[in-house]
Amino acid sequence: MHEVVRSGPQAAAKPILPVSAERLFVRRKGRVLLDIEALTIGGRGTTVLVGPNGAGKSLLLNVLAGLRAPDSGRVLWNGEPPNRQRYCRFGMVLQRPVLLRRSVRANVEFALRAVGSSAEQARAQAHRALEAAGLLALANASARVLSGGEMQRLALTRALAAGPDLLFLDEPTSSLDPASMQTIEAMVRNASEDGMRIVLIAHDLAQARRLGDEIIFMHRGKIVEHAPTDRFFGAPATPEAQAFIAGKILI
């Protein structure tokens, strides 16, 4: 039912995976915000990033997406520096999604046109994507007047519509009602089964269990644990991870 509509210039696209990071370091005003020795995102499946507020999860995704340059170290997309114009099969939903001052439909069409769809293709694809996301009733509304949850759904739909190989989701269900959350989770699971590589930030540990094939636990800018989901929740290796799972606040 929640079929992911894949589109875009599939044939011409360069494969973006694997995405790797080496010795990433970001420091602001004497505080270490990010300190990653090595990380590789490849293969298949869904990775869930967890950790307390301010751990550096969003920052890591932004650096991996090429939106922020690290103070030192480097990020490689399939062996090359990030370049979104050359690797168009990449999508991301920001923690605070930015919707264009246009209709819901036009927001999706814009993303599709940006990856090279013709006007007619974009219209048809946008229609199907909105339908799959249950947003068709809002298609002609101004995107800027949507509710918080509707905005998140639109942002995810927009990112999915272009059919990326790699998708970063920064807390995609943070303000959704239970039914909408299920819808979104189903969309994510379907996309993952379709072969889309997904990295997702979540605060809801139940969601992390449901969606994640593996878990990355971050604390104070560092990756403290990186393990398959079962092992992370069943036998956390570090005291920080144990405390985090137990719901104890970490500073």
Place this chain on the structure above:
Amino acid sequence: MQDFAASFFEAFRLVLGLDPGLIEIVLLSLKVSMTAVFIATIIGLPLGAFLAVTRFPGRGIVIVTVTALMGLPPVVVGLVVYMLLSNAGALGPLQLLYTPTAMIIAQTVLVVPIIAALARQTLEDLNGEYRDQLMLFGLGSLARLRTLLWEGRYSLMTALLAGFGRAVAEVGAVIIVGGNINHVTRVMTTAIALETSKGNLALALGLGLILVIIAFAVNALVFLLRAAAERSAYA
């Protein structure tokens, strides 16, 4: 003291009588100021956009300068343009002094800083909000800028209207470079100055009222266009 009622009467008499002299002056005012705003947009918008999205040494000074130039005194602009266009000046051979073109040039100089400064602020704020998202769309810097211009179109339109307001209301520059020549370079403001100097205060104020009405009409038109555009966008 003059009677304000007399001014309203003069204004209505002129408008209702469709005084051909008045229509000529109104049309010239609109032509000169709108052309000036159009040219100033072509110069000021890219300048403002460039300042909004680039970082280079001395950028702060350029921004402060452009913003300060919003307060350029029209008389000074008129004088400088006069000295350039005068037959004794560098551009004298173009024979543009005392023509509407000279007035357009002077008003363009007045309006460019307004459009550039306001556009810069609008686009810089917008870029802060949109930059990451537009990068994620995979847009190059030019396409990002174009998207910002479109997303900020209503704020930018207000910048153009501010420029138009300044242009159509100023007298200091156009009276020097235009010469207030009857049927050639006489516009609303210079006509008002002339009638004031003739002591015809009611008529002068009447013309002033018409100028206000024109400014109002132009703004209302843009407002309606915007409303119509929004309706058709979300119909």
Place this chain on the structure above:
Amino acid sequence: MFTSLRCLAVTLTTILFPVATVAAGEFIVLQSTTSTQNSGLYEHLLPGFEKKTGIQVRVVAVGTGQAIKNAGNCDGDLLLVHAKAAEEAFVAEGGGKQRRDVMYNDFVLVGPSADPAEIGGSAQIGDALQRIAHSRAAFASRGDDSGTHKKELALWNGIGVDPQAHSGSWYRETGSGMGATLNVAVGMDAYVLTDRATWISFGNQADHRILVEGDPALFNQYGVVTIDPAHCPNVKEAAAERFVEWLLGPEGQAAIAGFRLDGQQLFHPNAKNGGS
């Protein structure tokens, strides 16, 4: 794919007027004074000439000093002002080619009806100014190097008073045209020297009236000066000369005499017969 810029341009061009070109025919630029323009003389005078010759006369009205300066910058084809000494100096310095008398009127001293300096009815302008200076009653001066201003300074000089020493107290220099200065004088109940034509046609006389007139010292001569093509190669010499001939000839002189406002003749033609 991105239509934003194009859309913006279209919006603008649709509200833009096509840049209409100025009527193509021949024209000359006449640098002249605010007093002649404000009185409405040119609207009375020029249509006859334009109809006859097809030459449009474009009048730029500024103070005499600025008019001469503009002409010296070659920004006019002809000069019609009222400061004989300055006009002759302009010719002597090589900017002007020839100066000829056109018409005259006279200056009048205007002031509030209450007449605080009690100058009403003075036959001598010198006496009146003396009394104003003595009583320190407000006096508005053009202060703009115009013909009227030059005349006023000469009158003060004639009685040995330096009014500019009192600038800012009772002597108020507006630095503006005749009409603007009259508005100031009316607003602050000041005395003011003006040419009669501007005064008669002035619409905001309020409580002011003529207090001194008729002194031969108040004679106001207007002259026309052609521009020397050796100084200004661009000058439209032939067309300008044609206008001068018409102005000084019977038709122009009759038109000047025929310009009346409220039944009063504002300018008196006095070109030497036979033109040059």
